[in-house]
Amino acid sequence: MASKNEQEFTQIGRNVQVNGNITGKTDLRIAGKVYGNVSIDGELILEKFALIEGDVKCGAAILAGSIKGDVDCKKKLVLQDNAKIIGNVKAEQLIINEGAIFQGSCEMSTTTIK
Template sequence: MIPEKKISNSEYEEKDITTVVADDLEIKGTIKFKTSVMLKGVFEGEIFSEGLLVVGPTAKVTATISTKTLVSHGEITGNVTATDQVTLKNTSLHNGDISTPNIIIENGAVFNGSCAMRAKDITVK
């Protein structure tokens, strides 16, 4: 079924994240990164990533996001494309469409939008 490492994608430690953008910082524009970024402040614009994007519980992100992995604890407005996985934690609020092969929505998360996932082989036992 789902390999163990997939699940561990949503479990990270803040010290392992390359860039942490604190909650008093407001950014407008485009950010691009390859490893990992944690946003805790306000962001508006576009995000292009080949790694892990973590949206902290205090964050308010209005953006078109293209990433490998997204873990959200905060508020996102905009469309997300993740090549690996999207995790909406129980405090998160997501308004916008999601396109990803693997999604986890925790109990308590709010998601308003469409979800498109690559069709998986469905084997009826």
């Protein structure tokens, strides 16, 4: 696997709207709108005014925008103070900052628990 410095990075700009699913093995930064499911192996960064209407699967995530759908994060999921999730969350670690909105259920699991 490529090191963090060598790993690909994809960005969807603020004025871009995607209608359809996104899949990939890269890190992904979204500043615009996505109407479809997002499934990536890397880290998802969702900027403050960004929106995803669909389910999300990712390695890790830092969210400041809005998601209307379920989120399945393999590692750490961080909801910054402007984040909003309407849907269920599955993550190994969940951090919710003051001011974030989360409406749904949460399932936390880790392979290190015995």
